[in-house]
Amino acid sequence: MVARRLPRALVAACVPLATRERILFEAAHLFAAQGFHATTTRQIAEAVGIRQPSLFHHFATKDAIVEALFDWDLGLALPRTRAVAALPEPAAVRLYRYLHDDLRHLEEAPYNLSGLYADEVIGRPEFAPWAERRDLLHRVVAGIVREGTAAGEFIEVDATLVSQAIAGILVRALTLHSGGRAPGRGLADEVARLVVRGLLADPAALEEVQGRAALLRLPGE
Amino acid sequence: MVARRLPRALVAACVPLATRERILFEAAHLFAAQGFHATTTRQIAEAVGIRQPSLFHHFATKDAIVEALFDWDLGLALPRTRAVAALPEPAAVRLYRYLHDDLRHLEEAPYNLSGLYADEVIGRPEFAPWAERRDLLHRVVAGIVREGTAAGEFIEVDATLVSQAIAGILVRALTLHSGGRAPGRGLADEVARLVVRGLLADPAALEEVQGRAALLRLPGE
DNA sequence: GCGGCAACCTATCGGCCGATAGGCTGGGTG
């Protein structure tokens, strides 16, 4: 019995990525579609086009695949968010820029990461280090909101509630994006505008906020 | 070997609910905390205080527990949302009322339903009937948004994007609620205000919208 | 007081899961 059917090897055939990268890609795809626990290593292997035990030459365990994906995502998002939060700019501008950048990051990611941030995955004790980093990111966002309220830029809100709502929106926005979406204005700007507009004490300032956010220069650039 | 340790029988001991109800309660709790597939029937049984096979006297399969929870939730939410959407009121008032009612419904639910609407559960073919009803609910909400934009009440937005964002917020708001939250203004009103304010062409109208939404009388009441 | 049945129990099944053991192979290097 040799090489039964070629799986979804379309992409894989055109661009011969390293096997390790294809495992991450297919695994993230399956985790997003049917959840981490419902995805078997045999399904991942079949999608990649190898046998199930061959997976373990690239990742010691199934969990290690998740860890690699978390590293890729949070390793980029957390430092970038902290950099944005520390800029000497109005809170509205910083929040807009964070939202925009995070959404672009998720849009352009080679992996569909929306399956990782469910409680069934990131809530497990084994992944506590990444849960902490995610919580830290949420606190940074909540801090921006709190500063905005204190400065009178934003209305009075529960900053923690807002940061949770933002997290919920980001995960869901991905669903829409991966499901194909009319181009028009970018998803990132549309979502960022909606959220910041809902918070601004003076919504008329939205255009200026968006403009300033677009011009922001981050330290690392 | 008889009745080893009593599980979290605190609630169960104080209020001797029917076993079937306690199964739904504990199962929903576990699904929310660690996902459907990661939750075993043995865990549910232990939480309820019975042996694992005894579960199957109340539900034929593990899936049947999920179906009962979906029925309870969507069976209430969908008709109510349609009723609100059909009222001869401005779109902003109807959207506010929908958000408020849905959040109150989730807040007061005896079950934590946030684990059911992950793709790993509702995305399975077996649960397609409930996925259709959920999509229908989203379309009703998107319809309200679209009417609001057409009437000039709301700014120009992608109504589908907004309905997805709302879905994301609702699931996340539950996380916060079940994690304990300062009372103050109700969660339902706070979230509804944020969302509607972000959409209103004239945010100053928010107070009036909230007032009218509170006074709305639904057909079934 | 006795049949019946709902609710629970113990014991156990087949099946799938993640992971391991160990063999084959082919390109790269001394």
Add this chain to the structure above:
DNA sequence: CACCCAGCCTATCGGCCGATAGGTTGCCGC
């Protein structure tokens, strides 16, 4: 050329899963 080892394979393991079979108990109606 001999060697090595990365990368894949087949075969298989122990363990846990959802579900079934069948016995025991105790309450309720007659």
